[in-house]
Amino acid sequence: EFFSSTSSLEQLLRTEVILLSELQNYVNEIKEHAELLQSEIDAIKAEHLSASDSIESYLNNPVNAFRLIKRLHSDWETFESSVESEASRINYLEAIAGHRENLSYPTKEDFVGTALALTRLQQTYQLDVSELASGMLNGVKYGAAMSWQDCFVLGQHLYELRDYNSTVPWLQQSMQLLAQQHYADEAASLDFMEAVVSYHQAMGDYQNALNLINHVLSVQPEERLHLLETRHQLEQLITDGVKRGLMHEVIRRPGDYHASKEFELYQQVCREELLPTPSAQRDLRCRLHSGRAGEMSYQPYKLEELHLDPYVIQVHDVIGLQDTIDLQQVARPKLQRSQVYSLGGNDPTSAKFRTSKGTSFPYEKHATMQRLRRHMASITGLNMNSAEHLQIANYGIGGHYEPHMDSFDATHDYAQDVDDTNRVATGIFYLSDVEAGGGTAFPFLPLLVTPERGSLLFWYNLHRSGALDYRTKHAGCPVLQGSKWIANAWIRLKGQQDIRPCALERDHEISLPFKDYN
């Protein structure tokens, strides 16, 4: 599976480079073959030219007569068979068949994944489909433009997924691009547009159906009279304000998280529409923190408070560029599609709401990881003996992790867990910058943390009483541009009793309203 991380997409690019060179070989060979045939054609043409002066005297020459007969008797057959058994074609097809076995190819799941990722980006960041299709983001050109076929295939796919609201703008964009092609006025293009009219009609998107019919009729008013009837019906439906069709039939399931208030908050935080209030920011400080004595204290940490209650900090320049590169390098060959613990079950599975690739290591495995552990210990003062393995993850374009708690609720089966206590705190080392999107969002605070290479984001998931602090629900916003690398350090409660003593008073009420916010 390739779509979920940038690292594995590189393999697909390699596949394409090889396929391209095979195709180039094939083209070179057929060009050579074509040149050979051309020289034969030229020779025969020259012969015909000399014959054209006087056909009779030409044919009266026994040599010419022999040559004509010989050509038609055997040469033309040779041409035919040389076309028929063109070695280059066979070589090409054989080479490609061989590559099918050995090279990396995307699967249907990859295709679905990228299509979903594109619409996720479009929806989360409310991108303009025509801008996105033209390879622009916020007015900046970031990539190649999509063709009308690209947009159509994407729209068709979303249609199959019954995401009609996402289908509409892509089909609309596809038809607009088609109308700009030099072959737009040809019958085949207009037939295609007519077919797309039926899609819009079926969805109940009458306005786009009508616009498209009007366009087709404006190009071929005489030939497409059969559309007048449909046009009339559509106009009637629009005037009557009829709401019918697939778009209106999808019933929002009551538990549809993507339609919830919480999810809307999350998306607003990702878009930076929802920012911390000035009063929440007033008491925040940046300070130098010398860290726990005896640990990595040769240089004070640059600690920035992001939120006081719950306590969230970002510590800048904790590890160097080379460390982040090392960790990516070590993780790269081991990346697997990230798993999540699904509700009710303790078996991890891959899910649409978390698309990234990850792998984990015991800290002892690598000197850089041991350094991360000592930094964590020094900065937080917590006992790292109860830390889980370091988890390194990579998100590709559109990669995200929807809002979740890192700590476990009452359904967690500790009997199946190597550790028997909850995750008291989370540390995220950012191993890369992200060019656009991909922030860590806390919808309830509200807070968006920008990934900054070498920095550490840290917060407590639990109240001092040990109860879950629901305000720390957080998410990885979709990556809009770039490749996001993080290393997660989860610290368990065991062994922290003297460091962060349990509060005796009930301190968790404050976060209860966020428990089932939705």
Ligand SMILES: O=C(O)CCC(=O)C(=O)O
């Ligand atoms: O990617 C992020 O910014 C957050 C990741 C996260 O929350 C997790 O892996 O548990």
Ligand SMILES: [Fe+2]
């Ligand atoms: Fe998390």
